[in-house]
Amino acid sequence: MNETRVLTKTEAHAIIERVIGQLKHLKGGAMEETCPIGIISMENWEWPQGVGLFSLYLYYRKTNKQEVKQYLIDWFDRSIAEGLPSKNVNTMCPMLTLSFLAEETGREDYMTLCREWAEYAVMEMPRTVEGGIQHVVSGQLNEGELWDDTLYMTVLFVCRMGLLLEKESYLDESMYQFLLHLKYLTDRRTGLLFHGWTFNGNYHFAEALWARGNSWYTAGLVDYLEMIELPKPIKRLLLSALEQQTSKLAELQAADGMWHTLLDDPKSYTETSATAAFAYGILKAVRKGYLPEIYSEVGMKAYNAVVSKIDPDGVVHGVSYGTGMGRTLQEYRDIPICPMPYGQSMTLLMLVEGLEH
Structure with a gap:
């Protein structure tokens, strides 16, 4: 699909429903999991599920579909009853959606959990030199390490709770x-x-x-800016970084609209979840005035490329499995490909953003 057109709203809504259906019912078993907590099935509490939940919440907020909201409430109630995993950067990710549900439902049990996890993130989570959030994950401390994933997985939640609790220290920490x-x-x-x-x-x-790591910044920043009114110099710096990134992305975009899993290595495979997140972030940034209109074509080319990766059942193909910190570039090239919650969810975010164009 080379044409740069948006799906009609009827076409988009039909695909959205199929993508959501597959997101809800993804199961492990298609491949051997290597992460300590399973990251394929939506029955687990980890970062891929957190990304999926947030995309569903934003879709609910866009459409007011009560069945989507009820799915989210049921998911959290079931997970909380089963017992939550230990707190780390990645297991923080579902808390962002829970913070919105806590406010919307008025449920104190939800808000109590959000307060507890936010306080841990700000006050107790291990730090690197200069106070960076150390990328502690399930089964690995990663001492002294900063990862680009952290901004999406934990920092958005810290910002959100700063707003909810009116804690300036949390907002400052996010910045x-x-x-x-x-x-x-x-x-x-x-x-x-x-x-x-x-x-x-x-x-x-x-x-x-790495493409998906870069896309956490592209997608995460536009959501961050929707939450918080930043001081002008900080907003200016974050947006200048976004434009520098997007300028290079435009240069490296493959002819079919995709991006390679190693952005500057055309011999590495093209990867759908990153392409969807870039499309979402770029299109939303153009719509909000964060990026010049010239980048709209880049976003739409990626949009159409991702749509071509969705099969008739709503499964998003060409998504790489969870990717730890590679010590060699070959490790990134060798990451297996299979349907994943974040592939479904970043595609969902992209499709919903497409409704605005």
């Missing part, structure tokens, strides 16, 4: 984490983000310009 991560992860040659940085040796691991 600081965005700035610090940009300081250490930005590749000054390209404006793209490296996957990670370690203070234990001061280097960027494999120097991977």
Whole structure:
């Protein structure tokens, strides 16, 4: 699909319903899981499920479909009854959606959990040199490490709770984490983000310009800016980083509209979840006036490329499995491909944004 057109609203809504249906019912078993907590099935509490829940919540907010809201409430009630995992950067991700449900439903049990987890994130979560949130994940401390994933998985929730609880210290922390991560992860040659940085040796691991990691910034920033009114100099800096990133993305976009899993390596496979997140972030940023209109074509080309990866049942194909910090670039090229919650959910966000264009 090379034409840069948006689906009609009827077409988009039909595909959205199929994508949501598959998101809700993804199960492990298609491949052997390597993460300590399963990240394929929506029955688990981890970052992929958190991304999926947030996309469903934004879709509910857009459409007011009560069955979507009820699915979210049922999911959290079931998960809370079963017992939550230990607190870390990735398991924080579902809390963002819970914070919205807590406010909307007035349920104190939801809000109590949100307060507890937010306080842990701000006051107790391990830090690196200079106070960066250490990318602690299930089964791995990652001492001294900053990862670009952290901004989406934890920092958005910290900001959200700062607003809900009127805690300026939480808002300040969210701003600081965005700035610090940009300081250490930005590749000054390209404006793209490296996957990670370690203070234990001061280097960027494999120097991977990993697509999905970059897309967490693109997609996360536009959602962050919808939450918070930033001081003008900080907003200006974050948006300038976004435009530098997007300018390079436009240069590296494949002919079919996709991006490669290693953005600057055309021999690495193209990857759908990152392409969907880039499309979402770029199209939304253009609509909100954060990026110049010239980037609309880049976003729409990616939009159509992702639509072509959705099969008739609503399964999004070409999505890479969870990706830890690679010590070599080959490790990124070798990550297996299978349907994942974040592939479904980033595609959902993109399709819903497409309704605005």
